[in-house]
Structures are given as structure tokens and as C-alpha cells.
Amino acid sequence: MCPWKGQSNSILAAVSLNNSGKITLANANPLYTDFTVSCSEDIAIDRDNPKWYYYFLCGVKGIKENFGIANLAGMSCVVEGTIPPSSGLSSSSALVCCAGLVTMEANQKSLSKVALAEICAKSERYIGTEGGGMDQSISFLAERGTAKLIEFQPLRATDVKLPDGAVFVISNCCVEMNKAASAHFNIRVVECRIATKMLAQARGLDSGRMLKLVQVQTELKASLQEMLALVDEALHPEPYSREEICKALGITPEQFSTELLSANTQQETHFKLHQRARHVYGEAARVLQFKSVCDSEPAESVQRLGDLMNQSHASCRDLYECSCPELDQLVDICLKSGSVGSRLTGAGWGGCAVSMVPDEKVESFLQAVSKAYYRPDPRRAEMEKQSLFVSKPGGGAAIFIEE
Incomplete structure (x- = not known):
């Protein structure tokens, strides 16, 4: 697998430690409700109701069980993200990885990036999705400016230098697919x-x-x-x-x-x-x-x-x-608009396509896809700004500590 983590899309969590004995989760997006869980009780993940905070709690639970922590550190967390949800851009895995990383740091534990990726891959299965681990691996092992060949057993990542002369453009078909909410x-x-x-x-x-x-x-x-x-x-x-x-x-x-x-x-x-x-x-x-x-x-x-x-x-x-009619239509439009190659990305059944576009055709490509796919549909037109963009390889998950 040769994924990369996009520079322009990320999930951020602002975390403060406290002695409340609770982990409080809030989302900067008012559409998502807050949630509170005890630091000492077993963390229950409701597979039949895959809300955003259960993905976060998957990461928390993974660290808690890996280290055998009886009483987790109290945390107040506010989460904000620019990854479109259920779009095939690993928003759910990014949330799990974000939670695993901050929980490890808050409880003064230490793991290698590889070990943390493996724990988070297993942790996401708490919500019922039997994923393989690529999304979590690139979340931690990504490096700015290069794609990665991800291999397993054992987990390892090798740099893949992308050629000059073209960029990758992400386009969202605007059909959402929550992996945990369906059996596909x-x-x-x-x-x-x-x-x-x-x-x-x-x-x-x-x-x-x-x-x-x-x-x-x-x-x-x-x-x-x-x-x-x-x-x-x-x-x-x-x-x-x-x-x-x-x-x-x-x-x-x-x-x-x-x-x-x-x-x-x-x-x-x-x-x-x-x-x-x-x-x-x-x-x-x-x-x-x-x-x-x-x-x-x-x-x-x-x-x-x-x-x-x-x-x-x-x-x-x-x-x-694992495609859908809207994705197939979007891929066809991308190819007709100047892409040399387009394919769905992520789990499928909705979400995004990724297209390889020669440098000299990027602007005309964006205009053509906008005109053919987004503008004719009011809902898509409203979502276009966050749905059609150039993506470049960025770095993996990191912690910033404010003294």
C-alpha cells in the first residue's frame, strides 16, 4: 500500500489534565454532542451506535488495556478536524490515533510509532470494523514530502518518492459511508x-x-x-x-x-x-x-x-x-477533465476519489470537475470548498505541549 497523509487535512485535540476522575470530550463542530466517561470504569463502546466519541474512546481504551491502567488521568478534550467525515480519508482512524496518542502522553507512557499504530489498529475493532491497519500506520509513520509503502508482519514503512510533473487531487462524491454503521x-x-x-x-x-x-x-x-x-x-x-x-x-x-x-x-x-x-x-x-x-x-x-x-x-x-454510482460518475468526470488516473480511496461505497493530474492541467481540472459534478447539485455545490482540493504528503501525528 502506498498511502500518504495529506497536509491540509487533520484532526486536532486540545487537552488539559485534571483530577476530576473523568474524561470529558467535546467537539468544535456543534453538530456533534459532548460525552463524559469515568477514568476508573471499563470503557464501553456501543457498536450499534457509532458516534464520533466512541471512535475517540476506542483509542483511549486501547492504551488503557495495553498498559493495564486502572485509573486513567482525567482529561478535558476539545476535538476539531478538517477531514470530511465518512469520506474515505481516514477520519475515523485519525480520531482513534489522536485519542491513543494523547491518552499515552497524559498517562506518562511511551511507545514507538510502530507499536502505537498497531495498538490503534486493534483498538478501532472495538467499534466493530475489522480493518487491517493501513490508516493507523500512515497516521503515525507519515513524513512530509513522501508517500510510504506500508507492509505488515512486521509493520514497516518505506519511502516512495512521487514523480515530479503531477499532483494528486482529492474529490468527494458527497456520499457518506460510516464503516461501522453498515456490514459492507x-x-x-x-x-x-x-x-x-x-x-x-x-x-x-x-x-x-x-x-x-x-x-x-x-x-x-x-x-x-x-x-x-x-x-x-x-x-x-x-x-x-x-x-x-x-x-x-x-x-x-x-x-x-x-x-x-x-x-x-x-x-x-x-x-x-x-x-x-x-x-x-x-x-x-x-x-x-x-x-x-x-x-x-x-x-x-x-x-x-x-x-x-x-x-x-x-x-x-x-x-x-466497493464503489457506488456517484463515485463511478465522479471518477469518469475526473478522467474526462484531465486526470491521467483516478480511483476511489478509503473503504469505498461513498467518500472520495483521488486523481493524478499533470501540473499544467490542475486549474482547468478543478474548474471542469466543479462545473460537471458539484455545481449542478445544490448539496454538492454547498460542500465543494471542503470536497475538492490538491493534496500533498504531510507529516504524521505529533504532540505540541504548552508549558
Whole structure:
């Protein structure tokens, strides 16, 4: 994965310590209600009601449990942010990371950036989202002026120098998708988990201990191209039923529900394993190709990177099925307006597209997208200022202490 943290979008928390025995959360945006929680009691996260403060409390809870803190330091926190909510720009993960960082500092604890990213990735799952950790990793490991190749097991980040001659432009389709408030995101996680076990079974591996597609690749010592071939060989394109999966894996319906499904995917009956696995391995291959182009700096690097972004969106739309009509329309408009490559960003089903635009076309691109997508719709027109902007890589999370 080659993400970056945008300079112009961030979440800020002003924190003062006190002896009240409480953590008080307030938001500078009057649309979001305040919340107070005890420092000594267990922090309960309501998965069925994913309010903004529960994301913050995920980070608090993660630090509390990691260090075994019985009584947290009292804090008064005011949060303000410029990241559009539920837009695919990691607003929820940024809030979790912000909370984890200030809670660690307030309680005089210390962790490396890598350890803090890993804790915050796990912490966000308290609210029911089974994310992988990329958003939290870039929140802490980002550096100004460079994208990062994020790799896991173990977590590590490598600089990726973006080519000169083009910038990235963010455009919000203005459809909000709260990952924790729907099952879409977790259904894809479940489908990938099942595909992992089916592929492991097909190659005689111990499927019981495998949960992620990368684990099968690692165990087989296979290339991504070899994994794509295995997907085509071992998985059929038609959706799998519960019964077919249980028979193939030799498990009972009860085991299927408890071991493979998440709490909010229990109602699912059919699963597209071939498409999801093909997207994941294909996307991983495109990420490595993207870095290779950036490293080698060929004359046509901007166009080649744009082509990879276009392939990525097509895969998200057709194989992973995490786009939406508005996003597809916006991506099409961006390409017609001068972008060499455009794709959805974030979890999908709404939110933002990211476009690679040659320097000399930026102004005309912004005008064309505004005219074709935002101005014709009153709601979009009202949101345009915070929805269409140039983004450059910025630094990761930091603490500023006022003496």
C-alpha cells in the first residue's frame, strides 16, 4: 500500500489534565454532542451506535488495556478536524490515533510509532470494523514530502518518492459511508477470510490457522502472479453458499458462524470468493508496480502511474464491488477533465476519489470537475470548498505541549 497523509487535512485535540476522575470530550463542530466517561470504569463502546466519541474512546481504551491502567488521568478534550467525515480519508482512524496518542502522553507512557499504530489498529475493532491497519500506520509513520509503502508482519514503512510533473487531487462524491454503521466493509473481510481458507485447503495447507490471503502466499513462497493463477484454478466465479463452504472446509454450520463470520455479517448466505481474492492479490501487485515506477523514474512515469490507478478503480468497482454510482460518475468526470488516473480511496461505497493530474492541467481540472459534478447539485455545490482540493504528503501525528 502506498498511502500518504495529506497536509491540509487533520484532526486536532486540545487537552488539559485534571483530577476530576473523568474524561470529558467535546467537539468544535456543534453538530456533534459532548460525552463524559469515568477514568476508573471499563470503557464501553456501543457498536450499534457509532458516534464520533466512541471512535475517540476506542483509542483511549486501547492504551488503557495495553498498559493495564486502572485509573486513567482525567482529561478535558476539545476535538476539531478538517477531514470530511465518512469520506474515505481516514477520519475515523485519525480520531482513534489522536485519542491513543494523547491518552499515552497524559498517562506518562511511551511507545514507538510502530507499536502505537498497531495498538490503534486493534483498538478501532472495538467499534466493530475489522480493518487491517493501513490508516493507523500512515497516521503515525507519515513524513512530509513522501508517500510510504506500508507492509505488515512486521509493520514497516518505506519511502516512495512521487514523480515530479503531477499532483494528486482529492474529490468527494458527497456520499457518506460510516464503516461501522453498515456490514459492507466486514462482509469483504469475511469473504477474504473464507477465500484464504479455501486456497489453503486447495494446496494442502493447514487452513485452520490462516486468516489472511497474504498468509497463503507466504506459506507457499509464491509470487503474486502465481497466487492469481491459483485463485483462477481453485475458486469458481459463482458465489459460494454456506453449505458449499462448510463441505469444502469440513466444518459445521455452527463453526462457520462463530469462526468465520463477524457479529454484523451473520445474515449473509452467499460469498464471492474468486472476485475478492483476485482483487486483493491484483491490488498488491499494482502497489509494487507503482513503487517500481516511482523508483525507476521513467520518462512516462506519470502516465504509467495513472494507468495503475485506473486499473485499481476498475478492480474496486468490478471485483471488490466497493464503489457506488456517484463515485463511478465522479471518477469518469475526473478522467474526462484531465486526470491521467483516478480511483476511489478509503473503504469505498461513498467518500472520495483521488486523481493524478499533470501540473499544467490542475486549474482547468478543478474548474471542469466543479462545473460537471458539484455545481449542478445544490448539496454538492454547498460542500465543494471542503470536497475538492490538491493534496500533498504531510507529516504524521505529533504532540505540541504548552508549558
